[in-house]
Amino acid sequence: MAISRLSILFWWRKLSKKDLITAAVGLALIVFSYSFLFNHSPDNNTPDFTLNPHSDYVPLTLLSNAKHRGAFCLDGSLPGYHFRQGFGSGSNNWVLHIEGGGWCDSVATCALRKTTPLGSSNHMEQVQFSGILSHNPAQNPDFFNWNKVKIRYCDGSSLTGHSESEFYNGTHLLFRGQLIWEALMDELLAKGMSDARQALLSGCSAGGLATMIHCDDFRAKLSNSAIVKCLADASFFLDEEDINGMRTLQLFYKNVVNLHGASKSLPKDCVDKMDPSLCFFPRQIIQSIKTPIFLVNPAYDFWQIQHVFVPTASDVSGEWQRCRLNIQKCNSHQMDILQGFRNSLLNAIHEFDMSKERGMFINSCFIHCQTWMETWHGLNSPKVNNKTIAEAVGDWYFNKGPAKLVDCPFPCNPSCLNMDFLRA
Template identity: 40%
Template sequence: MAIAQNCHQWLTLLVCAALLVLQTKANFYPLIFPEKAKAMGAVCLDGSPPAYHFVEGTVENKDNWLIYMEGGAWCESIEECKLRTLEHKGSSKHMMMNPFFPGDYDFGFYGILNRDPAYNPSEFVNWNLVVIRYCDGSSFTGDVEEPVDNLYFRGKRIFNVITDELLNKGLKNAKQVFLTGGSAGAVSVALHCDRFRKLLPNTRRFKCLMDGGYFIHVKKDNPKQVEGFELTFKNVVSLHNSTGMLPQTCTQKMKDKPYLCMFPQYLMDGMKTPMFILMSSYDKHQINISMHESFVAANRTIREHVQLATPIYEGLKGFRLQLLDALPNKPSVGIFINNCFFHTEIATGYWANPNSQVNNVLDSKAISDWYFYGKEVNLIDKSEFIKDCYTNGYYSS
C-alpha cells in the first residue's frame, strides 16, 4: 500500500503498478547470455545471442542440478522461422529482460521450477536451477554455417556454448543432475540426453525426463495423421541441417529417413541414460497436429460440457491405443500416462495436482520414487475416457 500511496503522476502510477505485480511474482530471474556465444557463432534465428536462467541452490544442494529445456514447437520453413524472430522463440531480444514490464514473453517459473515449497513439494525445490531458453526452432540440432535470408540455423552451437558455460559454473562437479524439458524441449531432452550425460562422467546420478513430448509416428488408420509430425520433422531436419545432431544409434537404422529420429520412440532402444516419460494419452498438441478436427471437437466438449460425436470419440480412443503401443518396455524407463486433455505438466499448475494423478499417485511422487530410489514406475490411466483435469471429470461419446 505504501508504494501506491506515493504514486501521483500517471507514469509513476504505471511503474508502481508494475512493482506491485512484481511483488506478487515470486519467481523472476534475469537472463544470462553466454560469454563465448559470439565467438562461437552461437546465435538465435535472428542473430541475437542465446540465453538461459540460472538460480543458485542452497549450500547443501550446491552439487545438485535441475536443468529444464524450454519448448515451443519448431520452424520448418524460411517463412515460419522469420515469424519466430519477431518473438522470443527466435530472438533473445524479445525475451523478458525488464522486471518492471512483464509481458507475454516472460518465462513463468511454475511447477517443478518454482522455488516455493507450497507450490513445488518436490526434493528438487532447492537445487541449482537452469532454464535453457529456446530460440533456434530445431530442438538445438541446427548446423548451418552461413546465414540464409538473414536467418541463423545454429541450434547445435547454442547447445554446445550453454553446456560449456554451465560446466564451468560448477556443473562439472555435480553429484546429481536431472535433465528435463517440455514439448519441443522434451524432444530436445530425448535427442541430447545421452550426449549431455557423456559430459559428466563423474556424476553419481544423471537421469532425464520428457514432459509432453512423446509425439508418436502414427502408422495406420489415417494418412493425414501420419503426415502431421512426420512432415514437420522432415522439413526441420532438412532446413536446419540437423542430421548430424541426431543420435547415431538411431540414424544408422534410419539411413533413408534420418528425420524419423526426431520421434522419441525410435530413440529409446539405443538410449543408455534412464528416461522418464510424462505424457497424456490425449495430449492437446499431439491431437491438434495429427487429428485437428478431433481436437476442435474435444476442446468444445470440455469447454461447453457437451458430448463427443461417436466417430470422433472412437478415433481418439484409437489414437490413444497407438500411443500406448509405442511406449518402450525397458526397466530403466519410467512411465506416467494420464488422460488429461492438456499439454505438458511439470512446469505448469498441473504439477503435483491431484486431478492429474494416476492410480492415486501424484506425478511428483512417481518421479521422485523413480529418480531417487530407482523404483520402476509404469503408471497408465486405464480408463479410455478423456479427462478434464480442471474439473476432475471424464468425457465420452
C-alpha cells in the first residue's frame, strides 16, 4: 500500500476541524477499499467480501475532446473514463457509473486533492470492473453484457463546477465539473451511446449525488424511445444535526457550492427559493427529478455516522469512539440515537417513496457504497426480503416486480456486511 494506515492517521490529526470533514470525505472510499482488501477477515457475523479477482482490469481513456471544450480536472489534466464494450443482446445498452470520493470546499483542500486521482488524471491507473460493472453474469445478471463506463471523478464538486469561480490567482485550480460532464456525454454519444435502447446512469457517494444532479440531463441526451433510468448509491446525504446540535454538512456544502460556483448546475426551481447550498442535498434534488430513479442506501451509512452525525470534534469525551467505528460496539442508548438517525432517513425519502416509477433498497448495514463490488450480487451479498441489490434493481429497471425494499432496524439482518474500523 502506497500510504500506510499509520501515516494517514497522523496526517488526520493535524487537520483543523473544518478541513477534517473535507479530508474525511475524500478518503472515505479509500479507507473503505483498504478495509476490504487488507484488513478484513471473516467471522461469524461478517461475510468475507473482496473484489472479484477474475474481473477484468480496464485501462484509462482520456477525454479526446476535453482540451477543445476546456474540460479539465482540478490540476488542468484531462479527465478520464474506463470503457468496456457490450456484446450480444447488450450491444446497444449502456450502464455508466460515476466514481465517488467526496468534495473539496477550500483552496487548500482542493490543492491537496489535485495531487491525487480525485483531482488529476496524472495519478489515475487502470481499474477493476466489478459489481454493477462486472461482465460475469453470475455476479451481474441483468447488465453483464452492456456497454460499461466508469467515470473518473476529478473536479471535487460532483461534476457541478463552473469556470467563473476560478478567481484564486496563483493556485492553478480549475473548477470545470459541469464542462467535464458535458464533454464526457458528447464523447460517449459519439462512441455509440446515441443509439442506446436502454441506459442506466449510476454512481456511488459523491458520484451518486452527481447522478441525481445530472439524471434528467442524461435522459434528455438520449432517444425518446430509449428506456433511461438512474441509480444513486450511498448518496442520500442528510441535512442532520450532529449529537451536539451542529449542522456540519450544511456548512460544508455551502462552502463547496460557493467555491465551485455549483449553483448553476443545481435545480433552478430549488435555487430560486432557497440558499443554493441547500439544493446540494438529495432531499431537495429529488423533488425536481422526472426520470425514474432508484436509491440504494444503508440506514446506518458509516460515512454519515462518522462525519456528519457523530464527527470526532463533537465527541470530545470519546463516549462514541467505539460505536462510531463499529456499530456492534454501540450500547443501548447509542443504538436508540442511531435508530433516530435511521428514522430521519426514512422520513426524508417519504415523498420519494410515493412515486411508482421510483425504487429503493434500504438495508440495515453499517457500510457506505454497495453497488461496485460483490455486495452487489452474490451468495453472501446483503439481502432484503431475500433479494440482493442487483435483483431489486433489475426488478425495478425491467418492471419485473416490487421495487421498494426497506429493511427492519439493526441488528435484524444477518446478511449484512458491517464494517469494523476498530481493526484499522
